[in-house]
Amino acid sequence: MVREVSESCLDSLLTEVVSCYCNRFYPNKHDLAARRIEAIGYQVGHQLSERYTMERPRFNDHLEAIKFICKDFWLELFKKHVDNLRTNHRGTFVLQDNKFCWLARMSIDPLADSGKSPEDITSPTAGNKATHAMKMHLYFPCGILRGFLTNLGILCAVSADILTLPTCAFTIRIKA
Amino acid sequence: MAPVAPRSGDAIFANIERVNAELFTLTYGAIVRQLLTDLEEVEEVNKQLEQMGYNIGIRLIDEFLAKSNVSRCVDFRETADVIAKVGFKMFLGVTASVSNWDAEGTCCSIILEDNPLVDFVELPDTCQGLYYCNMLSGVIRGALEMVSMKTEVTWIRDVLRGDDVKLLKQVPEEYPYKDDECFMLKKIKISKHLFKDT
Numbered sequence: 072m073v074r075e076v077s078e079s080c081l082d083s084l085l086t087e088v089v090s091c092y093c094n095r096f097y098p099n100k101h102d103l104a105a106r107r108i109e110a111i112g113y114q115v116g117h118q119l120s121e122r123y124t125m126e127r128p129r130f131n132d133h134l135e136a137i138k139f140i141c142k143d144f145w146l147e148l149f150k151k152h153v154d155n156l157r158t159n160h161r162g163t164f165v166l167q168d169n170k171f172c173w174l175a176r177m178s179i180d181p182l183a184d185s186g187k188s189p190e191d192i193t194s195p196t197a198g199n200k201a202t203h204a205m206k207m208h209l210y211f212p213c214g215i216l217r218g219f220l221t222n223l224g225i226l227c228a229v230s231a232d233i234l235t236l237p238t239c240a241f242t243i244r245i246k247a
Numbered sequence: 248m249a250p251v252a253p254r255s256g257d258a259i260f261a262n263i264e265r266v267n268a269e270l271f272t273l274t275y276g277a278i279v280r281q282l283l284t285d286l287e288e289v290e291e292v293n294k295q296l297e298q299m300g301y302n303i304g305i306r307l308i309d310e311f312l313a314k315s316n317v318s319r320c321v322d323f324r325e326t327a328d329v330i331a332k333v334g335f336k337m338f339l340g341v342t343a344s345v346s347n348w349d350a351e352g353t354c355c356s357i358i359l360e361d362n363p364l365v366d367f368v369e370l371p372d373t374c375q376g377l378y379y380c381n382m383l384s385g386v387i388r389g390a391l392e393m394v395s396m397k398t399e400v401t402w403i404r405d406v407l408r409g410d411d412v413k414l415l416k417q418v419p420e421e422y423p424y425k426d427d428e429c430f431m432l433k434k435i436k437i438s439k440h441l442f443k444d445t
Contacts, residue, residue: 074268076363077260077338079310081271083303088278091299096285107281114277115270122269148270 078172085173089207101203105210112214119215120222123147133245136223137164140216148215162245167238173212174237177205205233216241256336259314263337268363275364279379289376296378300385301392308390311337324348326396327355330387339363356403378402 088111092104123144130136141153145168155167209231217229226246233239282292315333320326324345331343341363347356364380378384384400391398 074340074363074366075265076268076271076340078264078266079307080338081266081274083307084271084274084278087299087303090302091295107285111274111277111281114280115273118273118277119270147267150266 082173082176085208085211089211093204093207101207105207108207108210109214109217112211112216113218113221114214116215116218116220117222118218119144119148120219124223130223133162133164133225134158136220136225137166137243140219141166144219162247164243164245166241166243167234168241169238171212171237171239173208174205174233174239177208177236202233205236206231209233209239213241216243220245254314254316254333256315256333256342259333259337260340263314265340268340268366272363272366272368275382276368279377283374283377289374293376293378293381296381297385297388300382300387301389302385303382304386304389304391305393307338307386308393311390322352323396324352324355326391327357331357334390335359378405380405 089104089108092107093101096107097104124139127139130139137156137158141156145151145153149168149172151168151170153166154169155165157165157167213229213231217227220227220229220243228244228246229241230244231239231241279292279296282295283289286292286295311334314337315329317329317333320329327345331345335341335343339362341359341361343357343359345355345357348354362380364383368379370377370379380402384402387400388398
């Protein structure tokens, strides 16, 4: 029987960490904040890869490792599979989750921190600010993926894009 | 309409969305480790953990009240019981116990026999003075402050630290505030008895 905690524990923890690093520690240096958040994810991914691949034989190739992530790994973490996997067969993989749980309860309120009049909500800056805030949350799962793969000997860079909430896509670029 | 009865911690926990505790444990550990790297001073990390916990607690209380249907607690004893039996259960999936009440009923110990935050955790010697679970103190303090209770939450015993910490005696102060609500400085001390696998 796998030990469980409430989802809100993890959600609150992640929200608070992002808020802490973005607003308290590095208020105007978002890339520094992003790097720290990614580093936290990296740690987690690294440790998880040891736990989850202990009893398995080694992966034969990168695709097998990525498929493991899409099915078993995602299932352990998010109780679902990755919805769509694409690759260019040259070391780039795109994992799409149509209802990513850490984005599932977020919404964009364009007026929230822009302080502008309603006519300005169509301006690029208002929406961007909110999207930017959400992107900070995605550095953590990107780190998890990078940490997981690095521990398997697969060096890579991982980035994430929000398509339409709550769909997001993780792009894994394997370094030759 | 008949009042809805308060739900037990087990019932709530069974009905909410849950996640793998391991992910939570490892995430918390990675956060503490990153804070130690970034802040370097153990005292500063303790402070930040508590502050983060406080920020979480002030929001978590809403979920707690919404899902547990507890009515207003008549006294601090009931509050402590509710935290131990319902609060810890519905979030962390573990039950705590309450003991060591002082004569005035304003100071007690909450004992966590089982704590998912510390699964597989060992503190190195370089982390002397670190209150690894200090976020929990902040969560309790934040949550209680939102229901008009000013408290101080400190750790008494922590197996991760290897030894007992001396109790500091504190006198609760009363600040009459509103008609029926008083800000009373109360103290909950959390004891943690963990049995490490040797």
